[in-house]
Amino acid sequence: MSGIIEARFRTGFKGGFSLDIDLRLPAAGLTALFGHSGSGKTTTLRCIAGLNRAEGTLRVDGETWQDKKRFLPVHRRPLAYVFQEASLFPHLSVRKNLEYGARRIPDQDRRIQFGQAAEWLGLSALLDRRPANLSGGERQRVAVARALLTSPRLLLMDEPLSALDHKSKREILPYLEHLRDALSIPILYVTHSPDEVARLADHLVVLDKGRVLANGHLTETLARLDLPIGQDEDTGIALEAKVVERDARWHLMRVAFPGGSLWIRDHGQAIGQKVRMRVLARDVSLALERQDASSILNILPATVTGSVPTDHPAVVLTQVRLGHPLPGSNTGIPANQNDRTIKHIDGTTPLISRLTARSSEALALSPGKPVWAHIKSAAVLE
Amino acid sequence: MTFDWSPVLLSLKLATITTLVLLIVGTPIAWRLARLRHWIKQPLVSLVALPLVLPPTVLGFYLLLVLAPNGFVGQIVKGMGLGTIPFTFPGLVIASVFYSLPFAVQPLQNAFEGLGERPLEVASTLRATPLDRFFTVVVPLARPGFLTAAVLSFAHTIGEFGVVLMIGGNIPGQTKVLSVAIYDHVETLEYDQAHVMSAGMLVFAFTVLLVLYAVNGRIAVAEKS
Numbered sequence: 001m002s003g004i005i006e007a008r009f010r011t012g013f014k015g016g017f018s019l020d021i022d023l024r025l026p027a028a029g030l031t032a033l034f035g036h037s038g039s040g041k042t043t044t045l046r047c048i049a050g051l052n053r054a055e056g057t058l059r060v061d062g063e064t065w066q067d068k069k070r071f072l073p074v075h076r077r078p079l080a081y082v083f084q085e086a087s088l089f090p091h092l093s094v095r096k097n098l099e100y101g102a103r104r105i106p107d108q109d110r111r112i113q114f115g116q117a118a119e120w121l122g123l124s125a126l127l128d129r130r131p132a133n134l135s136g137g138e139r140q141r142v143a144v145a146r147a148l149l150t151s152p153r154l155l156l157m158d159e160p161l162s163a164l165d166h167k168s169k170r171e172i173l174p175y176l177e178h179l180r181d182a183l184s185i186p187i188l189y190v191t192h193s194p195d196e197v198a199r200l201a202d203h204l205v206v207l208d209k210g211r212v213l214a215n216g217h218l219t220e221t222l223a224r225l226d227l228p229i230g231q232d233e234d235t236g237i238a239l240e241a242k243v244v245e246r247d248a249r250w251h252l253m254r255v256a257f258p259g260g261s262l263w264i265r266d267h268g269q270a271i272g273q274k275v276r277m278r279v280l281a282r283d284v285s286l287a288l289e290r291q292d293a294s295s296i297l298n299i300l301p302a303t304v305t306g307s308v309p310t311d312h313p314a315v316v317l318t319q320v321r322l323g324h325p326l327p328g329s330n331t332g333i334p335a336n337q338n339d340r341t342i343k344h345i346d347g348t349t350p351l352i353s354r355l356t357a358r359s360s361e362a363l364a365l366s367p368g369k370p371v372w373a374h375i376k377s378a379a380v381l382e
Numbered sequence: 383m384t385f386d387w388s389p390v391l392l393s394l395k396l397a398t399i400t401t402l403v404l405l406i407v408g409t410p411i412a413w414r415l416a417r418l419r420h421w422i423k424q425p426l427v428s429l430v431a432l433p434l435v436l437p438p439t440v441l442g443f444y445l446l447l448v449l450a451p452n453g454f455v456g457q458i459v460k461g462m463g464l465g466t467i468p469f470t471f472p473g474l475v476i477a478s479v480f481y482s483l484p485f486a487v488q489p490l491q492n493a494f495e496g497l498g499e500r501p502l503e504v505a506s507t508l509r510a511t512p513l514d515r516f517f518t519v520v521v522p523l524a525r526p527g528f529l530t531a532a533v534l535s536f537a538h539t540i541g542e543f544g545v546v547l548m549i550g551g552n553i554p555g556q557t558k559v560l561s562v563a564i565y566d567h568v569e570t571l572e573y574d575q576a577h578v579m580s581a582g583m584l585v586f587a588f589t590v591l592l593v594l595y596a597v598n599g600r601i602a603v604a605e606k607s
Contacts, residue, residue: 049507051503051506051507073506074503074506074507075505075506075507075508075509075510075511075512076509079507080507080508081503081504081507083500083503083504085500087500087501087503087504089501089504089505089519089523090523091522091523100505100508100510100518101507101508101509104508104509104510104514105509146508147507147508150508150509
């Protein structure tokens with residue numbers, strides 16, 4: 001099937017770790033493979049690249065790269081791979097590093113030009129340097145450009161930011177966001193950072209102990225209460241919204257998404273532009289009545305769709321859905337773990353709210369109950 | 383005193399040819415050993431290292447048995463109409479290759495193992511075929527290993543004595559190399575000749591090692607800066 005990446009791998013390794021995955025991923029946008037160490041996310045990526053050999057099937061956009069009979073060697077797969085450490089060739093200059101892959105593809109396959117990649121990643125001033133004379137962030141940018149210059153049909157990135165310090169991370173993130181939006185190349189991005197997931201991913205796969213726990217649209221998957229993405233302070237959802245209105249007097253802008261809209265601080269984006277936001281569970285409170293006499297600006301009607309206890313007996317996480325789901329539709333928590341095609345359900349958006357168990361009981365919150373979500377703040381990710 | 387240059391030239395010729403053969407033969411052996419993940423690796427590594435610890439006479443003795451006209455290899459060679467091997471220059475080259483094999487294989491193997499998998503994986507994701515990866519990534523990155531292998535093979539071949547005597551004998555112009563010539567001079571009490579040759583060897587050996595360490599040091603510094 002075109003437009004889809006189908007990856008099925010089964011393998012056992014020494015030391016008890018085994019991988020058993022069956023993924024269907026969109027061959028577009030950025031898909032984050034999220035999991036803790038030992039979850040199999042890097043192994044999955046390496047199997048897709050052909051760097052690890054596992055029994056299985058791999059079809060990318062209708063083309064078979066691996067099945068029972070064939071195994072396309074790495075150098076014949078039209079992919080690019082960015083490793084955790086930049087792994088530049090130390091004996092070659094930046095320019096020669098960039099040209100290494102570019103020279104090895106046929107001319108008719110070249111869709112990304114040297115100058116373009118160098119400009120995208122801000123490398124023009126570095127071309128004659130040696131890798132040893134670059135900072136960590138610069139090296140990783142060279143590695144990304146070098147990968148792009150093979151004009152890949154699939155870009156694989158294995159924790160490209162995790163070896164960098166905080167400052168280099170902040171420096172390189174905007175480049176990655178730009179690439180995600182400017183390229184029509186699907187990106188598979190391995191990470192253990194919920195921040196990077198919130199900021200970069202369109203689609204999210206959660207792995208644990210070599211198994212797929214979830215695979216779906218970013219917002220919907222982050223809103224699932226049954227996943228180990230975070231039962232901590234940072235639990236929350238991320239979503240993409242569109243700027244629709246501006247209040248110049250109070251420096252606010254209204255951003256809309258399926259099922260609702262929020263007034264947030266004006267960050268200067270033009271009307272119609274997209275912004276990515278994070279709404280943390282601790283910033284969402286629930287009430288049975290709309291409390292207008294409040295400092296909270298954003299009060300939206302919602303429906304309770306589920307609730308789970310947390311590590312602490314006093315605290316529960318409750319999922320609500322903004323907008324009104326059509327009668328008979330599901331609750332947003334897919335019954336099947338492998339449900340891969342979940343989108344914004346019926347034009348609604350889920351939120352997670354962090355409440356005390358006492359409040360939850362006092363309000364008698366149970367699935368189906370209409371409530372008002374009071375949203376204290378929503379952070380724009382930039 | 384007339385100085386006989388022929389043993390010097392013969393030694394240089396022998397060492398040059400042996401080094402070339404060793405680089406060609408030793409590189410694939412070292413590569414294979416560096417990549418091997420099997421219990422057979424340690425026995426093979428030990429086998430290659432044998433000439434380091436064996437008395438040269440032992441190696442020479444077995445080579446003589448195998449290469450002799452009625453030996454296993456000797457019969458094949460004779461059958462092909464190529465004459466005999468012992469006490470000829472080609473015989474010396476064969477013996478030298480075995481004798482100096484660890485001096486070529488070990489530095490190369492260490493250099494290859496030091497590279498790790500990563501540069502090769504990177505090159506393969508950048509569409510380089512296995513042979514392409516070897517010549518554009520492995521060879522340049524393992525350059526100090528190649529240099530060490532070449533210099534040590536060359537110097538060790540110049541210095542060999544026991545194996546030469548066993549396989550080559552002492553035929554002037556054909557198998558009488560420098561070390562054998564020195565031995566001859568000492569035996570016949572021609573100390574002047576022995577002095578010149580020995581001092582020359584001493585200076586040569588020191589110079590070779592000095593250049594090797596200096597160049598390898600420079601490469602290491604250049605790749606860091």
